[in-house]
Amino acid sequence: MASPPVIVNHSVVRAGASARATAAGLAAYAGTRRGVVIEVSEADGRRLGVDGLAAYAANRTGSTGGLWGADGPVAVAEARRAIAQNGGAVLTTVVTVPNDIAPAAGLDRLDAWQALVRSEWPRLFSEMTGVPESRVEFYAAMHVNGTSHHVHILTVDHAGEWDALLPKRKMEAARLEISSKAMAPLLREAYIERDLAREAALDAVARIDRNRFDIKLPPDGRIEAAHLRRFHPEASAALREALDRAASDSPELAGALDRHRKAVERCACLKCLTGEVRDTYVHKAATDLGLRCENAALRVIVPDRTPAREEVPTRRAAPQTGPATERRREAGLATEARACIPKTRLERIARKAARGRTLEPADLRGCPTADRAFRHAPSAGTALGRAAAMATLVAREATRDDRGRDMGDEAGERALKLIAATLRVLASGGTGPSSVPALKIANRIERTITR
Known part of the structure; x- marks a missing residue:
């Protein structure tokens, strides 16, 4: 594990x-x-x-x-x-x-x-x-x-x-x-994956032909899966066997069940559960889905005697892209640069930016994001040159303050933002859309640097 x-x-x-x-x-x-x-x-x-x-x-x-x-x-x-x-x-x-x-x-x-x-x-x-x-x-x-x-x-x-x-x-x-608490954002995504897989499984069960369920049920009264398990175990076992056969014959249902299992295991991993506690968590989730699927099958067999399907509130995923997401990512990369690049090197990078010189791989040595990109992506050096040259040009223009304000005290922060913008391109593998006009990219970086 x-x-x-x-x-x-x-x-x-x-x-x-x-x-x-x-x-x-x-x-x-x-x-x-x-x-x-x-x-x-x-x-x-x-x-x-x-x-x-x-x-x-x-x-x-x-x-x-x-x-x-x-x-x-x-x-x-x-x-x-x-x-x-x-x-x-x-x-x-x-x-x-x-x-x-x-x-x-x-x-x-x-x-x-x-x-x-x-x-x-x-x-x-x-x-x-x-x-x-x-x-x-x-x-x-x-x-x-x-x-x-x-x-x-x-x-x-x-x-x-x-x-x-x-x-x-x-x-x-x-x-x-x-x-x-630390993994809350990732847990939210895992919960969404789990819920979507569960709904897909229930939809797949609802589309199974009624004739596939050759099961003898109690002649009258309200029927639920939990009731069958407690008072009619033979009928409950037959229902589960029928669902197992349906899953083997339905790629849609089998796929949904597999996605649900993987999502639950991811939730357990993000919760840092281990040993017996982890096994119990996974088992409870599988049991819950099993009951829901059995109730969905009962709605197919005897719709007038089975409770309606429970509506589960839909979770909303956090946006994956957008200005706010990019600002947060660059703030994290600036924190990384501040922690991993010595002060003297940061000052040297600030002077480079002011003089219009491009960054070099050695400037980012020690930053985990840059080290990982250089190690795994052969094109990282090219991406660094392209991103750093663009960011350096904008940073040089930003030093020309129209109000005559002394920008020397802000050189370090400007260098950090330049590095963060460069690291973000490296982290993405330098796969930004090449058709975007350079002016739009420059304006976007300038807005980031001057914030």
Whole structure:
């Protein structure tokens, strides 16, 4: 079985002088190590206000790093001091999502990780430890590397009274909860696939010729599949055998049943279910579909004695394309670039953009998206040259500010947006429509860069 899409690891550092020093060092490690995302999300920007943002920008290098808490960015020194002075245990948690899954789950952006951790983690920690939610205090940092997007969370009881190991049962419950929340966008798609397959199966059963069902049913009264299973097991078994024969003779029904099975297994995988829990989930879904198909067959045999088909609300899929989707994707790619490209190289790329020079593969070295594209797509270098040349031209024009404003302070952000636009082309394999006029493409990139 493939590895789960979300991996959650816990470690408890018990109280004690040396242990507290170790935990305080973990805060510095999480907040300053290579790959940490150092940026202010839109939500944190609103919390900090103008004065707070100015202070953050002035002090973040080396001291603030990429740590954040429930109320905004946190300086590494402040987190180290708080953890060292706390009298209780420290729970260190790492929630990991592979790079190939993170964009589809929306977890390639800092604001998405912050929303997930801030909304779910205090409650889950409280459920695992019994510490009141009002006393939960955490420090977290998002990291990007060659294999995954992940977040480190260091959690303490603000009162310093919690000092115990975690029960395995409660850790498992928290793991399943945070995994389901993290995979919510992908689960929504999997649920839609499952529902469509279920409806296709019921439609296929409804089109089966009535004469195919040579079954002896009770002479009178209301008939339902669950009633037959309980009070008339022989008739229920005959009905299931007839449906099995129909599935073997109907490619449409067999295909729908197979799609439903695969969709259910995907749901179980995205929920990170394992072992007996996973088997139970898959079995319940198969049993539910079996009952629905039996009721659909009964409606074919005795339509006047069978309940009408239950109407299931249709789920709406999230849009796969469009300006908002592209903006979110490029925001995630900008986060990746910020975490994986050293500051000196970003400054060099900004100078290249201002001078109208094109990007080179070495400029994107270390970005998982670029590394993956160069590794698997032979035409990635050509796509990089085409996309980077276009984006660089637009970026150079954007530096000519009509109002005479000094654009030097924005060069780094402009370079990040240029890189994000280039990475997006690489991620798609450079398969954009070649018939689109260059001016329209340039205008589109310019709108992205100047946002």
